[in-house]
Amino acid sequence: MSLTFGGVAALLDVDLHVAEGEIRAVIGPNGAGKSSLLNIVSGLYRPDQGEVWFGDRSFREVPTSKLATHGVARTFQNLALFKGLSVFDNVLMGLAHRVRAGLLRQIVGSPLARRIEAENRAAAEEVISFLHLSEVQDRMVGTLPYGLQKRVELARALVVRPKLLLLDEPFAGVTVTEKQELSQHVRNARDSFGATIVLIEHDIGVVMELSDRVAVLDYGRKIADGTPDQVRADPAVIDAYLGVAHEDDTELAI
Known part of the structure; x- marks a missing residue:
């Protein structure tokens, strides 16, 4: 090309x-x-x-x-993380495309919306554990050393498998x-x-x-x-x- x-x-x-x-x-x-x-x-x-x-x-x-x-998933040379969100929430953002239940059904807590949310959270927990980030998963990303932030971005990319x-x-x-x-x-x-x-x-x-x-x-x-x-x-x-x-x-x- x-x-x-x-x-x-x-x-x-x-x-x-x-x-x-x-x-x-x-x-x-x-x-x-x-x-x-x-x-x-x-x-x-x-x-x-x-x-x-x-x-x-x-x-x-x-x-x-x-x-x-x-x-396809990607990480960036300059970190594209949400510094004011936790490690867990940053990783969870990698699965935003899975939310198909629609805003109204999410608001009323439909079974489909609850199932998607549970699956997404389980996937995020799995990749966080895989990359040895469990101990910091509740911390805001902006408070972490740069090397750990790099690992968080890798986790967010990997969560979509x-x-x-x-x-x-x-x-x-x-x-x-x-x-x-x-x-x-x-x-x-x-x-x-x-x-x-x-x-x-x-x-x-x-x-x-x-x-x-x-x-x-x-x-x-x-x-x-x-x-x-x-x-x-x-x-x-x-x-x-x-x-x-x-x-x-x-x-x-x-």
């Missing part, structure tokens, strides 16, 4: 295939087009050329209002210990919840250790795609990150 802004190319003929059940990383220097790619997949941008496929369905413009019903989970720089701004913990939670999300994961991340060490396959963008083009070992040793990737000449046996230092 391709995408331009005012004549400036953000993406040029980029294709990205994600296999079911894998952790797929997209890396590249600042301005490489990583966020633009994720924004297309999540419906925030419409590509000038190309389509997005979810299974056997293709979209010229992804319907953002129906992402959850298509099995997505088939495809998009993570936009999930490790940015957290400590080394928090990165290790969050990496394990991402693995567990794939292994226990069956989510296919696409992540954008600047920490190359985390990417190489966590991902099954890695795609590398530079100036809007895909310059490499393969396993972490293949990408690490690719001369084009070394040049993109280091901006220096390379020898044939040079590897990307991480």
Whole structure:
């Protein structure tokens, strides 16, 4: 797919295939087009050329209002949490699309509305426990350390049990210990919840250790795609990150 802004190319003929059940990383220097790619997949941008496929369905413009019903969830580089609400209520917000009972029936407490509410609360409690957030579930999100807020946003995305989970720089701004913990939670999300994961991340060490396959963008083009070992040793990737000449046996230092 391709995408331009005012004549400036953000993406040029980029294709990205994600296999079911894998952790797929997209890396590249600042301005490489990583966020633009994720924004297309999540419906925030419409590509000038190309389509997005979810299974056997293709979209010229992804319907953002129906992402959850298509099995897609996303976290953001800048936390999109409600700081004045509790952890539990923030996670519960991820299930707003399930409320189909109608306002009137909710007001009068219809059996359908009560059943949906009970199911949503049970789902929120399950993912909160899964991510070891039970001890803080009643605290306002704004009072939590940044690393825990990152985990809350992951919980809100996971509560819908997505088939495809998009993570936009999930490790940015957290400590080394928090990165290790969050990496394990991402693995567990794939292994226990069956989510296919696409992540954008600047920490190359985390990417190489966590991902099954890695795609590398530079100036809007895909310059490499393969396993972490293949990408690490690719001369084009070394040049993109280091901006220096390379020898044939040079590897990307991480």
